[in-house]
Amino acid sequence: MMLIVGILMLYLTGATLLMRISTHFCWKEVISYSFPIGLTINTLFMFVCDVIGFGFTEYVLFFASFAIIALNYDLLYSYYQEHKKDMKLPSLSLSNMNYAAAFLSIVILILFYIITSKNLYWPTSEHDAIASFDKLGMVMALEGKIKISLFEYNLQGSGGIYPPLFHGGIAYLYLFGASSPKIISTLFYISLILGFYSLVKKYVKPIMALFFTLLLAVAPELYSHAALLLSNLPATANVMIASLTLFIAIDKKEKSYLWLSAIFTAITLWTRNDTIGFAIAAIAIVFLSFYKSKDWKTIGGYALIAISTFVLWTLYLKLVIAIPQSSRFVDHLGFDSKKMETMLLYVFSMFTWLQYGTMPPGHMLYGISFLLSIIIILLNIKNIRSDKALVLFYFLISFAIYFMIFYLLDENKQDAPISSLMESSFKRGMFCFIPILLFYSATCKVGIWISDKIEAFRLG
């Protein structure tokens, strides 16, 4: 019971902040965005408590969230009044039903149900979750602070230098009585699927939006993470919202989406600090879009919000935890051709069906997500500069930085060769690029043309 109250508080706290930005988001977007925002607010409470030396408990978090909801309940109520007519099930009339859309929805729901059953049935068992995230969350909940006693003995695990959104979320669930915190993965998976569908549907018809949502939801390696307690799926959900809302903000000139994107870029950096490439790409796009109109306020505001959590956590790591982020990187810059070659071959095998290292040939860890995107980009080559070029620009910048981060990692300090890092951390980090490329594929001119043809055929 307490757990349900705790989760509900997360959604309500997130929804109130969302209403402050705009009340025009549809209910699917509200569900999708509220959870990460609510979790961020609560982990920021934990952070403030930690900094001032006041131990956090479930009561502290409950009353802090309650205060936010109480101060903004009028916004939630007016949103409900305004949108209650939209909160209805689709028509179930057999003659008018969109059978393809219904079929794709059912497939998504079945796959979601099965992976969620698995997730909620088994306790945490994967190595990285046990050695790091779940352990950090559990001890944070017991000790009521972020810099837990395990740091003193260097027993925090590799996730100790990550910002506290994910393990703070785990601590939050333990505080509210969860015997296993794995529901956090399911809630992020819901945010990912629902958010992607509602944002893609702004451009294409439901069948196309659902087909691409299915491709995202069942991208094999990502799908398996919906039953694991790792931070890659949450990071993917946050990157998806941060990037797609930015594309929509620029494309449709909607400022509310721009601020939402800035907030989600900050949330992404509050989840994993190796996602800095997405923040740099987003700031570059905002700069390119607004510098002609000399709108420095928007550029500065976006950049400040986006990197605020990164700065906060870097300072905390340096001053409180005393582990600088740079401790994982090489001391001297130089070109390591062997390392570069290994990394490029791994990347090539991830984008295609070819084998490299111990990854099985033709397995296609991400399904057809990358291949289909490459095909659609090639089909859309004539419009490459005029049609959603910012999406590809964002992808290229963020991917280049992501690649460089791994290139600069010191294999000795990491206690793992680059091949091992590519087959574990790098492979999982690739999830973040799937929604970006699928969004481009579904909403570029070729995607919209296919969507319109399908709809024209369906309606005769």
Next chain:
Amino acid sequence: MKAQSSDKSSQFRRNVLLAFVFAIILLVLYVSIPGYNWAVSEMAFRNKELIDKIETRRLNNNLPELTDEFKRFFKIGNYWYLSYIREQTPQNAVILLPPHEAVDTVAEMTFISSSDWVEYFIFPRLCISEDEKDKKPELYKRVTHVAVVNYWGYDKLKYYPGKMDKDAIFPIDTIKTN
């Protein structure tokens, strides 16, 4: 009226045909891409079948709902040993874990030399692997118990324990301190 009805009927057929086409596309993807096959049949359906089987057997035998503690015995090969460490040591114990080379041939004991991993199961006790003795000398000095795995660790004890089992946990100084 008749034309309208025929239009509706044609639209209905197209609608169904489209759903059928998507079903074929998904089937082709499932059959031809090993990744999808793995995700759907292995990750999803096989796991669901396993859960159903466990639950059916539990219900048939009138057993109470399985706790997370119990489920860990299914998932983690050496959970019995981790549970044994917890039972046999006080909460302020500092446990010496074997080095990687002592357990790398015993599949069941995977990760037992990883202090990051073991710590999750034994908190608030602390642990340190023999491999880390130079990295964490202060904690190494505070060791109160030795995790004997695959006969490794008896030479760390300051006394003769009598019975020498393959896997055990002993206080480092004297058996009476436990």
